[in-house]
Amino acid sequence: LAARAASRSRPMLNTILSPVSMFCCGCSVRFGVGCIAIAHLAVCCFYVASACSNLIWKVPFLSSSWHPMAQLFFTAFCLVGIPITVMAFLGVMLRREINVRIYLVYLCLTFLIDIGGMVYVCLVEDPCNAVNYIVESLADQSGPKMKTFSGEAFMCGTFRIASYVAVTFVVLVEVYCLYIVWSMCEDIHAGRNGPELSELIPSKDDILKKRLRPPDGPYASIVGFAHCKVPGPYPSAYGTIKTSGMPGQGSIFGGTQHETS
Structure with a gap:
């Protein structure tokens, strides 16, 4: 069913979008997808290690302020992503469409989860709460002089602008990564990055060595x-x-x- 849905939606997408021919204005699409998969694998391993540090070893780390259930959910999602990203990297090396297509679905789910988390942080939890935490920490360290600090409004506005700029940047980068991975899938499907005919010949390496010597x-x-x-x-x-x-x-x-x- 997924293959049929993809084949039906492909003509509509091709009329709206066209696959890119290069990554970052000079690198190949294949190289770009490989870099994206490696970076995604590193992020998944990092979050799993962070959750283990917080929940198992009781050492506060990056996501220590999250609810334990949220940490478990995100850790499970990252554990699922580790074999998928490895499979995607192998699919890029061997030019297998199904591997890259599965990774594209997982990357879309990652994008939706990231969007939900950023909306929650920016809208539900006001970034100004971080300002209050910073001011209280500075007051505890500096003494009573910091109690009369009157620049909270300026810091609150600065934090809000910085958070909106950061969210915009992250969204643009993730959308671009989705576009690159989708372009790789379309190129493999069209045969531009598919297996070459020479790869069908067994012991082709020996034949090439004889011809090139x-x-x-x-x-x-x-x-x-x-x-x-x-x-x-x-x-x-x-x-x-x-x-x-x-x-x-x-x-x-x-x-x-x-x-x-």
Whole structure:
């Protein structure tokens, strides 16, 4: 059903969007998807390690302020993503569409979860709460002088603007990554990044080595015929009369068999 839905939606998407031909104005799409998969794998491993530090080893780390259920859910999602990203990287190397297509679905789910988390942080939890936490921390360290701090409104506005800029940047980067991965899927489907015909030949590496090695045999150089030991009439000069050759004579160019007829 997923394949049918993708095949039905492909003509509509192709009329609206066209796959990109390069990544970051110079790199190939294949290289870009590989970089995205590696970076995504590193992020998944980082969040799993963070959750283990908070929940198992009781050492506060990045997501220590999250609810334990939220940490467990996000850790489970990242654990699912580790084999998917590895499979996507192998799909990029071997040019397998189904691997990259599954990773595209997982990347879309990641994008939706990130959007939901950023909307919750920016709208439900006001960024100004972080300002109050910073002011209270500075007041505890600086003493009663910091109690009369009057720049909370300015810091609140600065934090809000910074959070909106950061959210916009993250959304643009993730949308671009989705576009690159989708372009890779379309290129493989169209055959531009699919397996080449030469890959269907078994032991093709040996054939390429034979074709790419320097020429040898009697045509390798001007003295190649003397050193290649190609069967010739010597010492049977006439084919029917077998002679013992001409012992004691010097060889021509250091060879052992010579054409003397």
